[in-house]
Amino acid sequence: MNCEDKAHAPQLHKYSYLKCKYAYLRMTTSARPSFDWSLVRSFLAVLDHGSLLGAAKVLHTSQPTLGRHIAELESQLGVVLFERTGRGLVPTATALKLADAARGMADGADRLARTLAGAQAKNTGTVRITASTPVAVQILPPILSQMRQALPDIQVELVASNTVSNLLRREADIAVRMVRPEQGTLVAKKIGDVKLGAFANRAYLARRSPIRQPMDLLGHTLIGSDTDTAILNGFRAMGFPASKDLFAFRTDDFIVQWQAVRAGLGIGFLASYMARTDADVVQVLPDVLRIPPLPMWLAVHREIRTSKLIRSVYDFLAGALPDAI
Template structure:
């Protein structure tokens, strides 16, 4: 039995689709299908029910999944231990974070990092889901949610200040003054209902329940664009909104919220030189997250 067959089997089991599995593996659906069929032939058992809606594990497939995940854990542990001994400042490092932290904090600071470490190939993954560091979807993750599972090292890098903003034209048309907003007389732009628990969602539910929701969106970029367009007020991170000429702060962060930002990596990668170099770079960006001094942790936990 080959690990490559198991790897493709796991991808299909987790996604329920050859196409989605191929996308995750950066392969083709035909290749994924061949590996699954090869594994079924070697085991002499059908692992999936092929349905029009996707691939569903059979009873045997479910049993194989548990064993395959054990094998995966062993392989990835070996990879991490080997990588952990690597002291070269070269190679790929993948960082998972949110869209706004990626575009407004990390990317603008990258030229100096790349100049100092030209042999490190950095990949930044902007995604809302919590990437799995255990499965090596990413080497580092910068998040505003502290994870509580896995063999992870965690470090608070600072706090993200959030405030309420509007376009200059909207401020004039509604006669708004900073810190004195009557939410019963304004419109707001917020997250779609499935994402209502994201940054600022709970604050809006408590303080702006009387406001009319002009638009719901599912990305930070749309939140910024809609606010600039004058559709209404929006809670935005100060690190991106304060320097934007198309936005005016109408409720300061002192009256809204600040959220801790956490940098996370797997314990096995702590001694990998290139990963530590990228981690140190991200830690150095902590002061950019907040209007007010909010020093991060000195050590990993």
């Protein structure tokens, strides 16, 4: 007899009906597919990056693997989490509702991982560092070479990216940033100020008109960013009605900007530590053109600092970086 059929319910003794009802609910619960919590990490990566490709790069796995994870999670939950479109994966309303709970689970897993990391007794293992591309290319290699001599048992993974990696989700252990982290659970130490200036190759300056004041820059070939507005904002602060058309050559890659300056393409706005590596590149209007410096911060998770491994690398970088900028 079907306990859910209300037409039969009056024919059952009250005790028998409740017993039967309980058995039905227990059977329904056990029949549901078990929920695999390990799929949450894949779900959050796809949610944050909007595509299987972006999530795969962050998690160091393949798109097909992530596709299977999402399909399996949707099957286990019995819901649709993403709509497939030509522009990527668009989260459904259900996915957005689940996001906060999923992030809570991920944060709990990260706290567990940090606790285990803090229990490390040996100064061996791998430390993941993230830094902007110019810092990763120009500043860190000599420092890491010195650190290799001092801490030979530590391996380093260096993420060169101008995007801010999330230390809370263990995308990196230590971050070298030009902005101070706002998360209260991070420890940030100011390393120093990175001096900025306008620079050009001597050969370029020799064939162009002299530059005696900032206004003269408008008559020269300028190198700047495509979508980043930092340099434009600097010109506007000096009173110039600047738009990105001001730059004859535009790229958001600072290393490409640097190489364009070295090649004599025009005048670029760079960190002084880069210009020091090429004697043919000189600063333009060093005593007149004042560009506010950028602060450099060394950030690490508060709990991770209890790890001897992470602490060793953090302390080494904190001691070496000030002299390099």
